[in-house]
Amino acid sequence: MQAAAPDGDPPLTGFSDAQRLQALEHWRLLRPHLEDDVPLSQVAASCGVPERTLRRWRAAYQAGGLAALVRRSRSDRGQVRMPEPLRLLIEGLALRPPRQSVAVIHRQAASVATAQGWRVPGYSTVHEIVRNLDPALVALGVEGSKRYREVYELVHRREASQPNQIWQADHTELDLWVIDPKGRPARPWLTAIQDDHSRAIAGYALNLEPPSALSTALAFRQAIWRKAEPGWHVCGIPEIFHLYHGPDFTSAHLEQVMADLRVRPMFSKKGQPHGHGKIERFMETMNQMRLAHLPGYAPKGSKDRAAQATLTLPELDAAIGRFIREVYNLRPHSETGLPPQARWEAGAFIPRMPDCLEQLDLLLCTVAKPRKVHTDGIQFLALRYIDPVxxxxxxxxxxxxxxxxxxxxxxxxxxxxxxxxATFLCRAICPHLSGETVSLKEITAARNARRKQLRGRLATRATVVDTLLALHDEPLPAAYPATTGLRRWTTPDTASPADSTDSAGDAGDTSTSGDAPRLKRYWNE
Incomplete structure (x- = not known):
């Protein structure tokens, strides 16, 4: 059992390595006397330490062990000797926003000390007090609670135990200029979705517009569905989607998406975006390893390089996609020690997928636009889209x-x-953009099939009409027209020869007998 030092001093483990080594050196000097009974006068003569000092060391060692041989520092070491109110005044001035220089604080403290009859502190004394303030206290007092939370508050760091358990998303404006469709330089926004367990990137979206629910939804759609690239295997529906508390993540559109896919959203506290360090680290990696080698790269603090922009948005999209698939997802991660793609596949699990891609399209594509199907297809954005369906x-x-x-x-x-x-019909293509064409043969076949279908429906209904009318046909009165159709109705006394031979529905005839009614009526009435 380790002996305690006298006067309630801490045990040996409470001192620094240098203090313990110094105490051990004092014990080595005393060792001949303690173990071999060598007189202290002889030890003092051989080591050059006064005998009185050796006697004091011996008494301390016998009372408290090796810890008692540690040299004590002064209890007021590092403290400036001045009235406590003056010290609190200097600290209060240093902690009051906005931040003041030491010279301003020194002048104010000197003025107060003179008025109170205290000794005026020197500039170096005031500087020492300000310099020794707790950095957390300075951050809270001068920079505010938000800065204090970001730097000094303890954060619980979650860690997913398996792939697709937690996904997180983030937006960033890239430090790179591209050429927009109108030929002007612009800085694009990147939206990325990362699997928390493996650090693999599941999907991304690149846009020239600021972050929105649409950009998040499009990245989420790509992340969930199977990729067309054979080497990019990350897919599936996550259990939890960790999001910021911004309007681009809290929209009703995205809420509908997650409710239908049975994904539990987890939002960070408002104004406290903690827990997104992993996805933010990917953004920094993207910036350093990919964007820095592309034309138009303009990091913060550099001069405007918009004139150097040569890439278009599709070209940048292809470059980012290659970097994710061929570099980032295959490169060993500094924290996990495994490539993100390999760590995601190591679970040997079957990801939960949507029932069909159409279900995912309905939820994650843009808001529906009403259109009418014309004889040449669907007109949209001054383009024509067509499909045989x-x-x-x-x-x-x-x-x-x-x-x-x-x-x-x-x-x-x-x-x-x-x-x-309600019902998915087809995917219509624009031949002008896609490079694909719908042949005339396909259009003719679909058109003929449609016409044949309509004629069949007409024939069926005509047969039903003829059959039902034949069953319910009754002979008409002698004075009535014998043929079907609309005829003018007259009484037998006033019927004129013209009326008996009038064509069906001739409402424009004005020839009547003198006693005939002026308002013409038909026998159907």
């Missing part, structure tokens, strides 16, 4: 949804009576 719906109202990043095709839904898009 549309031959059955010419003249009908439909709803379309589209991905603003790729308008080569649109998704067409049949509108329900209440105005909602």
């Amino acid at each position: 549309l031959a059955d719906y010419v003249g009908e109202q439909v709803a379309i949804r589209y991905d603003p990043r790729d308008i080569t095709e649109i998704r067409v839904y049949l509108r329900a009576p209440d105005g909602t898009d």
Whole structure:
């Protein structure tokens, strides 16, 4: 059991390494006397330490062990000797926003000390007091509670135990200039979604507009569905989606998405975006390893490099996609020690997927736009979209949804009576943009099939009409016209020869007998 030092001093473990080594050196000097009974006068003569000092060390060691041989520092070391109110005044001035210079604080303290009859502190004394203030106290007093929370508050760092348990999303304006469709330089925004367990990037979206619920939804759609690239395997529906508390994450559109897919949203506290360090680290990695090597790169603090922009948004999108697939997801992570893609696949699990891609399109693509199917397809954004399926719906109202990043095709839904898009019909393409064409043979076949279908429906109804009319046909009065159709009705006494031979529905004839009524009526009435 370790002996305690006298006067309630801490044990040996409470001192620094240098203090313990110094105490051990004192014990080595005393060792010949303590273990071999060598007189202290002889020890003092051999080591050059006064005998009186050795006697004091021996008494301390016998009372408290090795810890008692540690050299004590003065209790008031580092403290400036001045009245306590004056010290509190200097500290209060240093902690009051806005931050003041030491020279201003020294002048104010000197003025107060003179008025109170205290000794005026020197500039170095005031500087020492200000310099020794607790940094957390300075952050809270001068920079505010928000800065204090960001730097000094203890944060609980969550860690997902398996892939697709927690995903998180973030936006950032890239330090790079691109050429927009109008030929002007612009800085794009990147939205990325990361798997918390593996650190793998599941999806991303690149836009020239500021962050919105749409950009988040498009990145979420790409993250969930299977990728077209064979080496990018991260997909599935997460259990928890960790989000900021901004309008781009709390929209009703995204809430509908997560409710339908049974994803539990987890929002950070308002004004306290803690817990997103992993996705923010990816953004920094993207900035350093990919963007820094592209033309138009303009980090913070550099001169405006908008004139150096040469990339278009699709070109930058392709470069970012290659970096994620071929570099970031395959490079060992500094914290986990494994490549993100390999760590995501190591779980050997089957990700939960949507029932169909159409369900995902309905939720995550843009807001539905009402359109009418014309004989040449659907007109949208001054472009024409066509598909053979549309031959059955010419003249009908439909709803379309589209991905603003790729308008080569649109998704067409049949509108329900209440105005909602209910049934998925097809994906109509724009031949001018997609490079694909719908052949005349396909159009002709669809058109002929539609015409044949309509004629069949007409024939069926005509047969029913003829059958029912034949069963219920009754002979007409002799004075009535024998043929069917609308005829003018007259009494037998006033019927004129012209009326008996009048054509069906000739309401414009004005030849009547003198006693005939001026208002013409028909026998059907």
